[in-house]
Amino acid sequence: MSADIHGRVVRVLDGDTIEVMDSLKAVRIRLVNIDAPEKKQDYGRWSTDMMKSLVAGKTVTVTY
Numbered sequence: 001m002s003a004d005i006h007g008r009v010v011r012v013l014d015g016d017t018i019e020v021m022d023s024l025k026a027v028r029i030r031l032v033n034i035d036a037p038e039k040k041q042d043y044g045r046w047s048t049d050m051m052k053s054l055v056a057g058k059t060v061t062v063t064y
Contacts, residue, residue: 004064005020005022005029006061009055012056013048015036015048017031
């Protein structure tokens with residue numbers, strides 16, 4: 001049995017973590033099987049920027 005979160009991406013924390021506005025609250029989502037570098041590590045800023053270019057401000061559905 002699975003559930004969905006449907007909302008707009010309101011924040012990209014790093015290359016593998018986003019926040020989605022679901023109804024009235026932001027839900028932090030960590031992407032499974034993705035291990036992107038943290039912001040202060042090599043390529044960390046690049047991975048964050050790439051995630052932003054893909055999902056920032058877009059409406060998404062997360063199934064868990």
